[in-house]
Amino acid sequence: MDNKEVTIHDIASILGIDSSTVSRALNDSSRVAKKTKDKILEKSIELGYQRNHLASNLRKSKTFTLGVIVPRISRQFFSNAIAGIEETAFKAGYTVVICQSLESFEREESIINSLLANRVDGVLISISMETKNYEHLAGLKQRNIPYVFFDRHCKIPENSNVVIDDFKAAYKAVEHLIDNNCKEIAHFSGPQNLEIYKNRFKGYKAALEKYNIPFREELVISSSLMENNGKENVIKMLTLPYKVDGLFCANDVVAIGAMKYLKEINIKIPEDFAIVGFSNESISSVIEPGLTTVNQSGLKIGNVAANLLIDKISNESKRKNHETIIVKTNLIERKSSLRKSDIKS
Amino acid sequence: MDNKEVTIHDIASILGIDSSTVSRALNDSSRVAKKTKDKILEKSIELGYQRNHLASNLRKSKTFTLGVIVPRISRQFFSNAIAGIEETAFKAGYTVVICQSLESFEREESIINSLLANRVDGVLISISMETKNYEHLAGLKQRNIPYVFFDRHCKIPENSNVVIDDFKAAYKAVEHLIDNNCKEIAHFSGPQNLEIYKNRFKGYKAALEKYNIPFREELVISSSLMENNGKENVIKMLTLPYKVDGLFCANDVVAIGAMKYLKEINIKIPEDFAIVGFSNESISSVIEPGLTTVNQSGLKIGNVAANLLIDKISNESKRKNHETIIVKTNLIERKSSLRKSDIKS
């Protein structure tokens, strides 16, 4: 095979001009005469020339590449977020490298090193469930590579985040349950080292307080929020000496798991037991009864996060270097929680 | 900020040795004395040195990067496949660049150019619904960059594919419907320029033939297989002068759309109408009744495809340059199609 790449030097020597002129022509510089440009462009097409970004990037020390770290690509929320990131990045001429931590801190660390070695221009990250310290981010800071947290952010000073208002969304969700005559509300929570789950829990607690419903420690059951946790949690919950009639889940998956099991043991939803989930994954509209849930658009969050990051990359100094953007959520009321037909009191 | 990168030259000059020795030491070459290696390694850690892959890649003309092109990242099957690809690639030390064509040929073309410019070592591609000619792949071939189709492959000679046996899977699915006393079976198909949908259609037709059920052109309704197409297709179907009692859908999403509407108009599933989908997306196990569907593991397909590609990259010549791997599928029987309790006759 003629594996040899066509370079600007090939074009230059064929046309008998200097490679710097070819480079400038291909970058449409004003320093090259129109006539020469045309000649160069024509020849470059003829030879099938394609700029070598490696060389170009090396020289310019800019890669037009964004690194993205998510816990798990296949989780619907994240795949939506990635889609949003790719969409926005593509428009801005950026390429996207995707890595999944698989909820492992060690892997997250090694991914960051790999992204550093590849000299990405910026990083979007949603941290793993295992991540409890943030020293592995030091390399990014040191090298002055901007990064933006999305969804699973963490509480360290001077960083940028694209998040939702978990506290408020949770508060509203629980308020909705209370509004639907729930008197004893449980909460299936996630790992408490993650701010999002901490805040959802806080919102839950705040709503109970506001409406003078006693808060019970035992009704808050933490897990890693997989479908099987839903069943396990329900079983645990049913052993407790409370007549639980409402449940706020920190995500949809665990809620679906819970619903499936509750239906199995013939507990009526929502009559006996009202449920609200979180995320509005596609399963939530498919299950019966439909799952009331907090709608958070992964796509939107991805768009906004990518935009913010690209902004930080382009205006390194102009912009203040930390900022938190809150993407709106709304509660989608489906049947799983509607125990009264009248409007809100 | 001290934005200056630490290079092998910094290490070299500090230690008073040549940068080539530093380079060799960091690559653990046998040409460097153990003592020197230790000294270099220590210093490199002290200075926070991190190899610049751009420079290294440029020199070696190898990037350890795989390009992945999918129609839509957020489609469950594809996000699973991407997860599988990332997993396998990560293990082998490769990085993954993800791009989505959004079903647009033009975008697919531009993505390929961008991947070429970034000198990826190989490409995994699942073509868009719009892709009807394959000239945009010529650049890959010309530059001798290996590529592997997965899922949505195309019928061109001498290429490598990781696919499922769509014909067989569809055949079995329809056979299953027939086995469940369906006499008049419709098929919601996808764009016929895609081999997968063509083959699913062929499998459908072959099963009908085999069991002497008349094939009716009008009962094959093609669409882009979105959820709303499910409803639209059902409406179209119901205007036809046939008492349709079975439906084989080319994917789960359109099947769910159909089911939702059928339930809305009080057609009983599976009693009046048996349905089989394709892909085993999570919604299929959540809807009621559960959707019988062909289980195809995106994760597995991703794993296998990445493996095959990396193999092609590493053993350019040793291996024959085209090969098709078929990943197994199985029919998951759920309630949407079970109209008899006895075992298969």
Place this chain on the structure above:
DNA sequence: TATTAAAATACAATCGATTGTATTTTAATA
């Protein structure tokens, strides 16, 4: 100790594009 082979290290070119500076060409004006 002198000789020689092997081990370790240095030198220098290279990957392909970019960019500041120097030189040449062209066009404008006296």
Place this chain on the structure above:
DNA sequence: TATTAAAATACAATCGATTGTATTTTAATA
């Protein structure tokens, strides 16, 4: 036509790492 400014192009260094070859150092042997 001579002068000068502007436009166009060439020269040369550079981004950071790698690698074939040359040289130096070390160790082994006579």
